[in-house]
Amino acid sequence: MNDTNPSVTEADLHAYADGQLPETARARIEAFLADNPDEAAMVAEWQAQNSGIRSLFAGYEKTKETDALLVSPPRAVSSAPKRAAIAAAALLVFALGAVSGHYAPALFEKPELQLAASETLPKQAETAFMVYAAEVRHPVEVFANEEAHLATWLGKRLAIENLKIPNLQALGFKLVGGRLLPVDGRPGAMFMYENQAGERLTVLVGRNKENRTTSFRFASSDNLETFYWIDGELGYAVTGEISRDMLRQVAEECYRQFPS
Amino acid sequence: MKTPAPETFEGQILALLPSLRRYSRSLTRSDADGEDLLQDCVEKVLTRRGQWRGLNLRGWVLTIMTNLYRNGRRGKARDGLVELDAAVELAAPDVPADPQERARLDDALNSLSEEHRAVLMLVVIEGYTYSEVAAALDIPIGTVMSRLSRARQRVAERLKADNIITLRRPK
Numbered sequence: 001m002n003d004t005n006p007s008v009t010e011a012d013l014h015a016y017a018d019g020q021l022p023e024t025a026r027a028r029i030e031a032f033l034a035d036n037p038d039e040a041a042m043v044a045e046w047q048a049q050n051s052g053i054r055s056l057f058a059g060y061e062k063t064k065e066t067d068a069l070l071v072s073p074p075r076a077v078s079s080a081p082k083r084a085a086i087a088a089a090a091l092l093v094f095a096l097g098a099v100s101g102h103y104a105p106a107l108f109e110k111p112e113l114q115l116a117a118s119e120t121l122p123k124q125a126e127t128a129f130m131v132y133a134a135e136v137r138h139p140v141e142v143f144a145n146e147e148a149h150l151a152t153w154l155g156k157r158l159a160i161e162n163l164k165i166p167n168l169q170a171l172g173f174k175l176v177g178g179r180l181l182p183v184d185g186r187p188g189a190m191f192m193y194e195n196q197a198g199e200r201l202t203v204l205v206g207r208n209k210e211n212r213t214t215s216f217r218f219a220s221s222d223n224l225e226t227f228y229w230i231d232g233e234l235g236y237a238v239t240g241e242i243s244r245d246m247l248r249q250v251a252e253e254c255y256r257q258f259p260s
Numbered sequence: 261m262k263t264p265a266p267e268t269f270e271g272q273i274l275a276l277l278p279s280l281r282r283y284s285r286s287l288t289r290s291d292a293d294g295e296d297l298l299q300d301c302v303e304k305v306l307t308r309r310g311q312w313r314g315l316n317l318r319g320w321v322l323t324i325m326t327n328l329y330r331n332g333r334r335g336k337a338r339d340g341l342v343e344l345d346a347a348v349e350l351a352a353p354d355v356p357a358d359p360q361e362r363a364r365l366d367d368a369l370n371s372l373s374e375e376h377r378a379v380l381m382l383v384v385i386e387g388y389t390y391s392e393v394a395a396a397l398d399i400p401i402g403t404v405m406s407r408l409s410r411a412r413q414r415v416a417e418r419l420k421a422d423n424i425i426t427l428r429r430p431k
Contacts, residue, residue: 011390011405014412020389046412049419052365053286053384060294061282068263070277070302071270 008032013039017046122219122226124183125204125237128190129224132179133200133240140177140192150178154189158207160234166203166257168193171249173201183235184208201240201247203254207233216251218244227251231258269309272317273302280321286381287329289370301325322386323396330374330397368418376411379404 008029015021016029033040132139142150147165155163157180165175173193181190183206191203211230219226225247228237236258238251264270277298284301285294305321312320369377382388382396390408394401 010409014405014408015390018383045416049365049412049415050384052361053369053380056362056365056369057282057286057385060285061278063278064281067274067277070299071264071274071306 013043014046017043017050120184121204121206121230121235121237122217122228122239124188124206125202125226125228125239126219126221126224128181128204129200129202129226129239132190133192133202139200140190141179143177144175146177147175154178154180154205157187158189158205158234160205160207160259162259163189164257164259165191166254168250168253171246171253172196173250176200199240199242201238201242201250203250204235204237204239205258206235208235209233211235216248216255220244229255231255234258269312270306273305273321276318276321277302279318280325283322283381283385284325284329286385287326287374287377297325297329300328304328319392319396322382326378326382326396330378364419365415368415371418372411372414376407376414379407380411380415383408 012021012025012029016026016033021029033043142153144150151163151165155161165178168175172195174195176192176194178189178191181188181204183204186207188204188206190205192200193203194200211233213232214228214230216227216229219228223241224239225242225244226237226239227247227250228235229251230236236251236254238247238254240247240250264274266272266275280301281294281298284298285291288294288297301321301324304324308324369380372380378397379393382393383390388396390401390404393404397404
């Protein structure tokens with residue numbers, strides 16, 4: 001094209017096809033194209049490509065329900081974990097008052113936040129069990145049919161490499177699933193199991209830098225039994241309305257299977 | 261999930277998402293890749309918010325997305341392509357909505373290199389001027405023009421290749 005008309009370059013033709021020329025320049029190119037059918041066909045081809053491309057992708061210019069989540073990834077939001085922690089704390093106080101009345105005086109004497117993790121862990125485990133184990137249709141967020149995903153997801157949130165969900169089949173308990181929940185105001189994991197009689201138990205895992213390793217401990221309120229222990233920064237609690245002996249076996253099995 | 265207020269940084273990004281989604285899909289070869297690129301871009305934008313100079317947020321985000329696409333997506337597995345789905349319903353007065361032609365155009369675009377595709381989409385989808393493309397990609401304007409030219413030539417060749425269906429030309 002530069003041969004036939006040095007004043008019109010290929011760049012001019014692109015600019016014409018893309019509508020990037022002022023009016024006077026457009027008229028000049030149109031006059032050129034009228035005399036140069038090959039170039040005119042090429043420009044028409046480019047314009048057809050343009051409208052084809054625009055049409056191809058125009059439908060993607062849309063909102064999705066998850067858009068708000070996209071701009072608020074968990075680690076960018078500082079207020080959400082706090083809100084969750086506040087809610088959990090409120091729930092804890094409520095549950096303590098309602099179920100384990102004998103703890104209440106201690107709670108009022110000593111602010112809850114000053115309790116060491118080894119003291120708060122069994123109570124949080126009891127609360128989680130009471131809230132979730134009673135749920136018929138939605139006891140967990142992710143069911144056992146997605147066990148691998150559940151382990152990867154919660155492992156990531158708790159910063160545990162290769163988190164293995166304990167297998168309690170030998171003791172007659174099958175995994176129902178699990179969920180993310182706040183433990184000491186941080187992301188924690190809860191796994192729920194069920195036996196053939198429909199009895200459930202929960203395994204709670206939480207990370208706390210202030211944790212101090214403990215031996216197995218036992219807590220009991222009404223019919224609810226909890227075994228708990230702290231291993232490094234990770235706290236574990238096994239809770240269920242089952243016999244203390246069975247629960248101890250479950251706790252020992254979990255201790256064996258969780259990586260130390 | 262609470263929706264961020266429109267005047268906040270997150271709110272402004274949220275308002276841009278639909279058009280960012282269109283651009284990310286225009287760069288990629290499948291719906292899933294388009295959403296991945298969009299998510300990667302938004303994540304980067306949120307972590308780099310301190311670097312935004314307060315002008316032309318959209319241009320800043322588009323540059324980040326284009327660079328992510330050019331730098332990070334090369335060599336990504338090219339299998340598992342998903343057909344265009346969202347665009348099918350839309351009205352397109354100039355272009356026949358023949359699914360076969362759309363598929364051929366999609367295929368032709370997928371044959372472009374990342375560098376060529378980014379230039380073409382910034383011009384065609386985002387309506388960037390050539391100098392804006394040069395600034396966004398940090399390349400000379402001559403390079404913009406040669407990439408644009410090669411991209412169009414390549415698409416035209418692919419569309420003509422088996423000579424069964426060509427795009428209808430406007431008169």
